[in-house]
Amino acid sequence: xxxxxxxxxxxxxxxxxxxxxxxxxxxxxxxxxxxxxxxxxxxxxxxxxxxxxxxxxxxxxxxxxxxxxxxxxxxxxxxxxxxxxxxxxxxxxxxxxxxxxxxxxxxxxx
Amino acid sequence: xxxxxxxxxxxxxxxxxxxxxxxxxxxxxxxxxxxxxxxxxxxxxxxxxxxxxxxxxxxxxxxxxxxxxxxxxxxxxxxxxxxxxxxxxxxxxxxxxxxxxxxxxxxxxxxxxxxxxx
Numbered sequence: 693x694x695x696x697x698x699x700x701x702x703x704x705x706x707x708x709x710x711x712x713x714x715x716x717x718x719x720x721x722x723x724x725x726x727x728x729x730x731x732x733x734x735x736x737x738x739x740x741x742x743x744x745x746x747x748x749x750x751x752x753x754x755x756x757x758x759x760x761x762x763x764x765x766x767x768x769x770x771x772x773x774x775x776x777x778x779x780x781x782x783x784x785x786x787x788x789x790x791x792x793x794x795x796x797x798x799x800x801x802x
Numbered sequence: 803x804x805x806x807x808x809x810x811x812x813x814x815x816x817x818x819x820x821x822x823x824x825x826x827x828x829x830x831x832x833x834x835x836x837x838x839x840x841x842x843x844x845x846x847x848x849x850x851x852x853x854x855x856x857x858x859x860x861x862x863x864x865x866x867x868x869x870x871x872x873x874x875x876x877x878x879x880x881x882x883x884x885x886x887x888x889x890x891x892x893x894x895x896x897x898x899x900x901x902x903x904x905x906x907x908x909x910x911x912x913x914x915x916x917x918x919x920x
Contacts, residue, residue, distance in 0.1 A: 694846070727906045729847070736896055736913055737839075737847060742906035780847050784905055790862055791837070791849040791905050 695720060696781055696794035703800040704771045712797045714764040714781030720792060724784045726764040728757055729793075731778040740779070741766060768799070776801045804828035804909065806897050811914030814887050818918070824880035824897030824911060832875040835900035837907060838882050840893035840916075850895070851882065854903045864890075887918045 697715045704710040714726065728741035739748050741757035744764065754769045764783075768775055781794035810822040824836070838850040851871040852860045859871055870883040880897050894915050898907035 725904070725906075729907070731847075736910040737907070738910070739906055739908050742904075742908075748908060778846075782847075782849075782905070788863070789860055791852070791860075793839075793847040793849060796846040 694795045695785060695792050696783065698779075698781060698794040698797045700795070701798045701800065703802055704768075705802045706771055706773060708771050710768045710771055710799060712766045712768075712779055712781075712799070714766070714794050716762050716764075716783060716792075718762055719787040720762075720783045720785040721759065721764055722762040723786060726757065726759050727782045728755075728764075728766045729780045729782065731780065733777070737780065771799075771801055773801050775799060806899065806909060806911035808895060808897050808911045808914040811895065811916045813917045813919065814884075815920055816888060816918055818887050819883070819885045820887065820916060822882040822884065822895055822897075822914060822916070824882075826878045826880065826899075829899075829909075831873075831878040835903040836873060836880045837898045837900050837905070838871065838880075839896045839898055839907070839910075840891075841896070841913075842890075842893040845893075848893070852900065852903070852905075853880070858903075884916070887916075889918050892916060892918045 725743045729737040730740045731737040744759040745757045835854045837852045868886045872881045894913040896913045899909035
């Protein structure tokens with residue numbers, strides 16, 4: 693029972709834009725950086741976005757992150773078949789002194 | 803090569819113990835915070851524990867008092883001692899590199915499976 697809520701699924705056709713929301717509270721997203729992870733089937737997670745909107749080296753520019761208040765969002769522009777994966781938001785939850793992951797969103801490329 | 807390799811997983815009985823290890827290579831291990839993250843079969847990611855460069859430590863409530871994180875910088879290794887294991891601890895356990903304790907895990911191992919069952 694995560695404190696960060698994501699939609700269980702999202703989908704789009706190749707080339708479309710898909711957005712995934714992550715809803716939290718004032719003690720986590722509202723006051724901390726949000727990170728996003730991509731987990732391809734059968735593999736370890738990979739850092740996709742850090743500090744709300746920064747992309748690590750090697751992550752394509754079609755991935756972007758944003759934050760407003762107690763919610764964050766990951767957008768995938770120009771969806772590609774290799775983007776089919778599970779996506780997790782995450783943030784530090786200061787009052788719990790714990791790091792929390794979102795519930796996860798499975799992205800399907802139709 | 804920059805990598806993390808977990809080991810020590812396996813089958814344990816409820817109430818039993820296991821000790822996981824994570825071997826780091828290709829980077830200056832002592833300069834990084836390190837975390838354990840787990841994933842139960844078919845479920846999402848769950849953060850387990852963090853140890854910083856000054857041995858500051860945090861645990862998830864679900865493992866507090868049962869699990870102990872530690873590190874040996876001379877051996878470039880991270881450990882997780884798991885005691886009083888429960889069925890709910892069954893998961894793949896990943897170690898992850900945590901630059902400056904900011905929890906943006908920029909390097910992950912492949913994971914080691916822990917199964918708790920009688």
